[in-house]
């Protein structure tokens with residue numbers, strides 16, 4: 001049996017509190033520094049909602065967009081590295097919140113940091129191809145504010161909370177799906193986080209552990225190579241040329257990273273869909289949020305060919321081509 005994945009619906013949810021660059025009054029930083037170095041103007045930070053709550057809102061929106069009966073969902077995968085708790089998985093909590101307790105569902109989380117959603121898409125594509133899955137809900141959801149050191153200006157200004165979701169079915173007719181993924185586990189020190197704790201960012205105390213630690217410049221260099229490699233690999237595997245790709249949706253980390261890739265690979269910048277200026281880096285949620293928003297705005301349409309390409313802690317990187 002060889003079935004193809006169809007992205008039937010997309011949805012996203014942002015956290016309640018919008019934090020503008022000028023709101024970081026307790027940091028030695030400026031709107032000018034953040035905007036010019038990253039392209040980010042604002043991000044959304046959760047106040048009361050946990051990862052599963054954001055995932056739920058994104059999932060409900062994707063189910064609505066797909067026009068499916070939610071009881072047809074047989075697989076839920078949540079890509080996250082900021083789950084509500086270590087166990088049960090956000091996917092199982094989400095199943096309950098969706099009122100699907102009596103439905104037979106394979107539910108699990110997947111942690112590949114910012115690359116997680118592309119990995120979830122590749123996993124579900126493989127399940128669909130073998131007939132194991134017919135209708136899947138895949139979600140990228142993060143409450144990164146829990147693992148931020150809100151006194152570390154080099155990291156906390158970059159990230160935001162949010163969730164994005166796809167309904168994937170076996171009704172795809174496309175033949176251009178190609179996937180690539182890689183990992184460099186030895187580069188763990190470059191980007192890592194431990195522990196999970198909700199924080200009130202207005203009254204945050206300096207944390208000594210459990211926060212995201214990052215060597216910014218090393219990640220920057222890795223990211224440019226990883227995105228370029230991801231694009232090259234999936235293009236080669238798909239047998240397509242870049243001209244046949246309508247849009248590239250990269251992990252939304254830094255506009256300068258995307259600009260570097262565009263210039264290095266001689267790809268027009270308009271081919272890259274970005275919304276990081278409003279959402280910051282939402283890790284595993286960034287690609288589905290960017291795609292769901294672009295679809296809602298009429299930019300992404302049926303029949304278009306796209307590349308999703310992510311990179312993140314691990315270090316990991318991955319890309320997929322798909323026809324909408």
Ligand code: ACO
Nearest residue numbers: 029033037113114153154157216217219220253254312313
């Ligand atoms: N405001 C003002 N100054 C700052 C800030 C800030 N928010 N942050 C750092 N600086 C200072 C530094 O302390 C440094 O000061 P110094 O020269 O006195 O030492 C100066 O600015 C320059 O710092 P750099 O680190 O060289 O700045 P750079 O231009 O590299 O930008 C940044 C830093 C934005 C972090 C960049 O390196 C970057 O985007 N890297 C990639 C990060 C990324 O994508 N992370 C996500 C990975 S995905 C995942 O899995 C989570």
